[in-house]
Amino acid sequence: MTQNRRKFLKTTAATSLSLGITMPNLFANQHRKKEKRLGIAILGLGGYGGGQVAPALLETKYCYLAGIVTGSPEKIPEWQEKYNIPDKNVYNYDNFDSIADNSDIDIVYVVTPNALHMPFVLRAAAAGKHVICEKPMDISSANCQIMMDACKKAKRKLQIGYRLRYEPRHLKLMELAKTKPFGKIQSIDTNFSFYGINNSNWRFTDPALSGGGPLMDIGIYCLDACRYATGLEPLSITAQKYKTVMDKLPGMEESIFWQMTFDDGIVANCGTSYVARRNYIWISAEKGNYGIEPAFSYRGLVGKIKDQVMEDTSTVRQQALQMDAYAQNILMDTEVVASGEHGKQDMIYIEAIYEAAETGKTILF
Amino acid sequence: MTQNRRKFLKTTAATSLSLGITMPNLFANQHRKKEKRLGIAILGLGGYGGGQVAPALLETKYCYLAGIVTGSPEKIPEWQEKYNIPDKNVYNYDNFDSIADNSDIDIVYVVTPNALHMPFVLRAAAAGKHVICEKPMDISSANCQIMMDACKKAKRKLQIGYRLRYEPRHLKLMELAKTKPFGKIQSIDTNFSFYGINNSNWRFTDPALSGGGPLMDIGIYCLDACRYATGLEPLSITAQKYKTVMDKLPGMEESIFWQMTFDDGIVANCGTSYVARRNYIWISAEKGNYGIEPAFSYRGLVGKIKDQVMEDTSTVRQQALQMDAYAQNILMDTEVVASGEHGKQDMIYIEAIYEAAETGKTILF
Numbered sequence: 001m002t003q004n005r006r007k008f009l010k011t012t013a014a015t016s017l018s019l020g021i022t023m024p025n026l027f028a029n030q031h032r033k034k035e036k037r038l039g040i041a042i043l044g045l046g047g048y049g050g051g052q053v054a055p056a057l058l059e060t061k062y063c064y065l066a067g068i069v070t071g072s073p074e075k076i077p078e079w080q081e082k083y084n085i086p087d088k089n090v091y092n093y094d095n096f097d098s099i100a101d102n103s104d105i106d107i108v109y110v111v112t113p114n115a116l117h118m119p120f121v122l123r124a125a126a127a128g129k130h131v132i133c134e135k136p137m138d139i140s141s142a143n144c145q146i147m148m149d150a151c152k153k154a155k156r157k158l159q160i161g162y163r164l165r166y167e168p169r170h171l172k173l174m175e176l177a178k179t180k181p182f183g184k185i186q187s188i189d190t191n192f193s194f195y196g197i198n199n200s201n202w203r204f205t206d207p208a209l210s211g212g213g214p215l216m217d218i219g220i221y222c223l224d225a226c227r228y229a230t231g232l233e234p235l236s237i238t239a240q241k242y243k244t245v246m247d248k249l250p251g252m253e254e255s256i257f258w259q260m261t262f263d264d265g266i267v268a269n270c271g272t273s274y275v276a277r278r279n280y281i282w283i284s285a286e287k288g289n290y291g292i293e294p295a296f297s298y299r300g301l302v303g304k305i306k307d308q309v310m311e312d313t314s315t316v317r318q319q320a321l322q323m324d325a326y327a328q329n330i331l332m333d334t335e336v337v338a339s340g341e342h343g344k345q346d347m348i349y350i351e352a353i354y355e356a357a358e359t360g361k362t363i364l365f
Numbered sequence: 366m367t368q369n370r371r372k373f374l375k376t377t378a379a380t381s382l383s384l385g386i387t388m389p390n391l392f393a394n395q396h397r398k399k400e401k402r403l404g405i406a407i408l409g410l411g412g413y414g415g416g417q418v419a420p421a422l423l424e425t426k427y428c429y430l431a432g433i434v435t436g437s438p439e440k441i442p443e444w445q446e447k448y449n450i451p452d453k454n455v456y457n458y459d460n461f462d463s464i465a466d467n468s469d470i471d472i473v474y475v476v477t478p479n480a481l482h483m484p485f486v487l488r489a490a491a492a493g494k495h496v497i498c499e500k501p502m503d504i505s506s507a508n509c510q511i512m513m514d515a516c517k518k519a520k521r522k523l524q525i526g527y528r529l530r531y532e533p534r535h536l537k538l539m540e541l542a543k544t545k546p547f548g549k550i551q552s553i554d555t556n557f558s559f560y561g562i563n564n565s566n567w568r569f570t571d572p573a574l575s576g577g578g579p580l581m582d583i584g585i586y587c588l589d590a591c592r593y594a595t596g597l598e599p600l601s602i603t604a605q606k607y608k609t610v611m612d613k614l615p616g617m618e619e620s621i622f623w624q625m626t627f628d629d630g631i632v633a634n635c636g637t638s639y640v641a642r643r644n645y646i647w648i649s650a651e652k653g654n655y656g657i658e659p660a661f662s663y664r665g666l667v668g669k670i671k672d673q674v675m676e677d678t679s680t681v682r683q684q685a686l687q688m689d690a691y692a693q694n695i696l697m698d699t700e701v702v703a704s705g706e707h708g709k710q711d712m713i714y715i716e717a718i719y720e721a722a723e724t725g726k727t728i729l730f
Contacts, residue, residue, distance in 0.1 A: 187620060187641035189556060238605050244630025255552060257634045259622055265609025269622045269636050276552035276649035284560070284641035360725060
């Protein structure tokens with residue numbers, strides 16, 4: 001698999017930029033026309049695609065699982081049967097570009113390892129498809145800009161898979177950043193860590209695919225949450241990284257802590273690790289605290305405002321909310337919430353966190 | 366008050382070192398002889414002395430509140446009535462040294478502002494009394510050594526008021542550091558913060574008395590807990606400090622975060638602030654997490670080992686446990702748990718945390 005992916009990484013960037021776009025009629029399919037549901041093809045049938053995205057597409061109102069794109073042919077029969085996917089909507093990485101001619105597919109959801117996001121986003125846009133790209137958007141902010149430019153040129157919408165930006169409790173954090181019911185926000189404490197050091201998935205074993213350790217994978221949620229929980233952008237970043245088990249997590253950090261200052265005197269202390277188990281964001285404002293713990297899981301989140309538990313919305317599936325919001329953005333031609341600009345900015349901060357940890361310097365914005 | 370204290374701060378160090386010690390008979394008092402209870406005099410009748418130490422002494426088995434030493438004469442009548450304290454056991458800061466002749470008093474508990482700990486500990490030891498000194502032990506590690514030397518020379522025992530070193534859940538952390546039921550400890554996440562920025566107490570307004578901000582006052586609990594939750598001493602310290610409201614907390618930090626590494630690859634992320642509300646310590650080991658949250662309050666602590674809540678011991682009063690343990694140390698001439706050596710070492714780390722925050726450098730031990 002890794003070899004295949006690597007090969008694609010090398011070859012796709014060069015071949016995918018011929019933007020001979022055909023603009024598909026969104027409602028050519030009579031079935032979808034009636035229901036106004038957009039067809040999504042999942043590209044990358046790994047754990048997240050199979051365990052989260054596909055099941056979520058059984059719950060969505062404005063989009064559905066119409067096709068798959070995979071480098072693992074052995075996975076195809078089960079997916080076809082489980083999700084009733086016709087042969088004509090199944091692609092491999094060689095014939096993927098011909099998806100341009102398939103009017104069943106309006107959106108490609110790129111769920112590959114991080115380093116493969118760019119080539120597939122470029123190819124999907126070149127094929128005239130709207131694109132959801134999983135977070136982190138890429139392994140470099142420079143690539144993010146290339147991806148944004150390609151989607152813009154193709155006049156296709158690009159959404160980054162920040163599922164929590166559509167989750168009710170996290171939406172509440174965004175609201176409270178605006179309404180400030182407890183006065184000025186002064187401090188944020190957030191950490192997302194799990195015990196991943198012994199995992200054999202590419203995220204823990206292949207830095208060429210992951211682009212980094214827990215910061216790229218899960219710490220990005222803490223970073224992103226600090227941005228939307230304040231409604232502000234960081235002014236400075238310091239960071240410290242650690243590696244104590246030398247034969248695991250090759251080429252990536254084991255734990256990283258970082259601190260950010262924001263306008264208005266807000267200070268955030270953030271952490272992420274593959275040798276810990278923590279999962280929270282707490283905001284301290286002048287007259288009270290609020291937060292979510294667990295904060296970043298797929299389900300089971302518990303939000304609290306002062307000592308009041310937030311409304312229980314535990315039955316919502318974040319990925320369904322995310323994809324339905326995106327489908328509506330396309331149907332109504334409105335701005336996406338988790339935009340490429342947004343994903344690129346997170347990558348800029350991630351690069352700054354790594355630089356701060358490497359150099360010991362304070363990175364200013 | 367502050368003026369009085371300052372005056373004492375300047376004059377006591379010079380006058381208190383004439384160690385003409387009389388060794389009182391511990392059981393001269395018939396009442397105490399029967400019950401083997403040592404007499405404690407509280408020196409400093411502020412919030413902690415009055416709100417915590419004195420009530421705790423109604424619950425202790427091996428010691429009791431025998432006397433008071435105060436610079437606030439207006440407080441005397443209420444204390445005498447409430448705790449049945451005879452006139453002969455009431456001292457002011459001028460006649461305090463004559464406590465040497467009072468066989469009712471075996472122990473002086475120094476609960477003054479931090480900067481006054483040294484002069485009063487020296488005077489108490491010179492008067493032949495055992496001494497409990499509230500934490501932080503002093504505002505400088507150099508002073509701590511002077512205090513230890515004085516008590517040693519006077520052959521009196523010195524205990525530092527680390528109430529949590531006697532608390533059942535925190536004792537459990539110490540035990541788990543030894544038994545390691547979940548394999549290697551890999552990571553500690555701890556923070557003790559409260560919203561103190563608008564408080565008018567000396568801890569928040571008078572750096573000459575406090576010697577620092579939340580780190581000296583409450584962050585010290587996180588620091589100390591990292592030591593006993595690992596059974597190890599830090600190898601390196603980095604730190605970041607913040608000040609955003611310039612007209613409050615004069616001459617002290619508002620928030621400070623610090624990171625420590627320990628042998629065995631353990632990394633700790635610690636925080637303390639007067640503009641936040643956080644109160645926890647969580648330890649991640651290879652095969653499970655455990656911790657306490659709230660962790661550092663006087664009561665209401667909740668300890669968890671994996672998902673099991675630790676035995677409820679919420680009725681214990683930490684200060685009573687601490688003082689009874691100390692009284693037994695004296696009665697049986699055994700080593701105290703929270704020793705001067707220990708308090709001094711915390712001050713050395715606190716000085717390193719401040720230095721790391723000032724310079725941006727990693728302080729190595």
